[in-house]
Amino acid sequence: FLSCLLFPGRLVQKAELIRLSQTFLHVKKLHWIVVEDAANRSKLVADLLAQSGLSYTHLNLPTPTIYKLRESDPNWLKPRGVEQRNRGIQWLRENRELSEEAVVYFADDDNTYSLKLFDEMRWTKRVSVWPVGLVGGLRFERPLVENGKVVGFYTAWKPNRPFPMDMAGFAVALQLLLANREARFDINAERGYLESSLLQSLVSIEELEPRANNCNTVLVWHTRAEKPKLKQEDLLLKEGKGSDVRIEV
Structure with missing residues (x-):
């Protein structure tokens, strides 16, 4: 199982979803x-999913107004996608059985994933972890491993967090998530503590399962598409000559 949250109104959304869906087509039992x-x-997302060839569930949940970013706010000011990730967890609790073996991964549509990552996470017993590239102001962040156990983390930003990890750097066994029915992301978590708010209720650092060559191989990257610059489009719109809105981008 993979959950993916979407923020409406992003011009790159369709392009990123197509890229992601075509990656997922190569992943077995997803x-x-x-x-x-x-x-x-x-309609854009519904049509794309229907044409994707993937097994999927399409949900929606708006972020409460008090937690929404304003146009002028930096994207780090408030946690994003918290209620949507929790909605995905809720769906699993309502539609899956404790006896079912599966792995839950919180994927974002603007990351780049190696297919090898999904082979690695498939063997998760509780919570598996790996490096993430191009994140936290570093070339990569990663768990530090000694004798097959996670003993710390290589990170520069707020290193004293309980789990100083990126959302793309871990996967959770479905059975563990279902067995801990109160486990969820905390929308009021301090900046950078969102991942910790879930993981603290599921696992200890000593129980983390290092993957990707003992966390020495990067298999996921925060590439993030650049926001399109539409200066010429804006100029044409002022002249009443904007591009045809009937053509979906």
Whole structure:
């Protein structure tokens, strides 16, 4: 199982979803849970999922107004996608049985994933972990491993967090998530503590399972598409000559 949260209104959304869905087509036994941050599920996403060839569930849940970023806010000011990730967890608790063996991974549509990552996480017993490239102001962040056990973390930003890890750097066994029914992401978590708010209720650092060559191989990257610059489009719009809105981008 993979969950993916979406923020509406991003011009690169369709392109990134197509890239991600075509990666997922190569992953065996995958069910894609897509959660839109919106009051209604969009036609664009619904059509893309229907045409993807993937097993999927399409959900939506708008972020409460008090937690929404304003246009002028930096994207780090408030936690994003918290309620949507929790909605994905809720769906699993309502639709899957404790006896079912699967792995839950919180994927974002603007990351780049090696197919090898999904082979690595498939063997998760509780919580498996690995490095993430191009994140935290570093070339990579990663768990530090000695004798097959995680003993610390290589990170520069807020290293004293309980689990100083990125969302892309861990996967959780479905059975563990279902057995701990109160486990969820905390929307009021301090900046950088969102991952810790879930993991602290599931596992200790000593129980983490290092993957990807004892956390020495990077298999996921925060590449993030650049926000398109539409200066010429804006100029044409002022002249009443904007591009055809009937053509979906």
